[in-house]
Amino acid sequence: MIYSFEISLLILLLMTAAGAIMVKDLISSVFILGFYSFLLTIVWAWLGAVDVAFVEAVVGAGLATVFFLMTLFGTHPKDTRIRRSAAPLVAFLGLPVLGLLLLYAAEDLPKFSDPQSPANVHVSTEYLKNSLRETDTPNVVTAVLMDYRAFDTLIETAVIFTAGIACALLLRRNQE
Amino acid sequence: MIHAHDSTIVRTMSRMLIPLIQLFALYVLFFGQFGPGGGFAGGVMLGTSLILGILVFGPDAPPCRLAKKVIHGDGIGLMIFVGVGGLCLIGGGEFLNYANLEMPWIDSDARRRSLGILLTQIGVAVDIAVTAISIVISLSLINGEEPHA
Numbered sequence: 001m002i003y004s005f006e007i008s009l010l011i012l013l014l015m016t017a018a019g020a021i022m023v024k025d026l027i028s029s030v031f032i033l034g035f036y037s038f039l040l041t042i043v044w045a046w047l048g049a050v051d052v053a054f055v056e057a058v059v060g061a062g063l064a065t066v067f068f069l070m071t072l073f074g075t076h077p078k079d080t081r082i083r084r085s086a087a088p089l090v091a092f093l094g095l096p097v098l099g100l101l102l103l104y105a106a107e108d109l110p111k112f113s114d115p116q117s118p119a120n121v122h123v124s125t126e127y128l129k130n131s132l133r134e135t136d137t138p139n140v141v142t143a144v145l146m147d148y149r150a151f152d153t154l155i156e157t158a159v160i161f162t163a164g165i166a167c168a169l170l171l172r173r174n175q176e
Numbered sequence: 177m178i179h180a181h182d183s184t185i186v187r188t189m190s191r192m193l194i195p196l197i198q199l200f201a202l203y204v205l206f207f208g209q210f211g212p213g214g215g216f217a218g219g220v221m222l223g224t225s226l227i228l229g230i231l232v233f234g235p236d237a238p239p240c241r242l243a244k245k246v247i248h249g250d251g252i253g254l255m256i257f258v259g260v261g262g263l264c265l266i267g268g269g270e271f272l273n274y275a276n277l278e279m280p281w282i283d284s285d286a287r288r289r290s291l292g293i294l295l296t297q298i299g300v301a302v303d304i305a306v307t308a309i310s311i312v313i314s315l316s317l318i319n320g321e322e323p324h325a
Binding site: 071137142151158163 | 209212221257284285287289307
């Protein structure tokens with residue numbers, strides 16, 4: 001285990017996440033968010049989820065940044081400084097307690113890459129064993145996404161289509 | 177609010193990079209069955225290459241005019257996806273059960289499923305690419321200024 005690598009990555013993730021919230025200039029915030037996505041890409045790739053890492057890099061660090069920037073430039077670029085009130089006392093006291101509770105609950109999570117964990121004994125073994133024979137597709141992730149779970153992907157595609165239509169309806173209302 | 181970029185470096189680099197991005201996007205799309213990638217990533221990259229063209233070359237250049245034509249095809253990707261499912265119904269099976277995708281030149285269920293995965297991935301990629309471009313065109317109209325094509 002390369003604990004130093006993990007811990008420095010985790011600290012960087014927390015720092016960029018906090019920075020994206022706390023920075024006053026929204027354009028800087030957008031770029032910090034892009035860097036956060038880039039770090040998350042490294043985390044996914046390091047966990048072995050290369051497909052997720054790919055999509056995170058392309059969507060999170062690429063496309064979302066462009067959308068945020070275009071929104072900021074389209075609204076009032078002068079008005080990028082916002083004022084926040086101080087956090088209430090409840091947050092200062094409650095959030096650490098919540099964090100401790102989550103850490104306590106994390107004790108019961110199955111160990112990463114444990115072959116006997118519930119996620120690894122249910123259907124994923126079937127996918128790994130049979131997907132190449134059944135679908136002629138070496139990439140198991142694609143086989144699951146597009147064949148075994150094709151209905152989910154269909155609805156996801158419909159959701160993305162709806163997002164595009166909603167943007168067009170809201171923002172192109174005054175055209176033509 | 178989209179204006180052509182006036183830096184020669186940016187314009188030259190974009191002119192060189194856009195075909196490369198598109199080529200890589202197609203590679204990711206069609207190689208998704210054998211390695212990381214697939215419809216989602218490939219579609220976003222296809223859309224992003226055109227978005228780069230829109231942002232760099234401005235509203236009067238070919239990329240933006242192409243994008244304005246492309247966004248009329250919103251929904252074609254979803255229709256490809258649903259159409260593949262419908263073909264499976266016609267073939268005598270359940271919706272999206274690619275084993276019933278009857279094609280005269282394919283004789284095994286596994287190859288039929290492989291073809292179904294490829295076609296639906298193309299559908300997803302088309303849908304996402306068009307949606308990304310459509311959202312960017314919508315966002316460019318926030319100030320109410322039409323990027324005249």
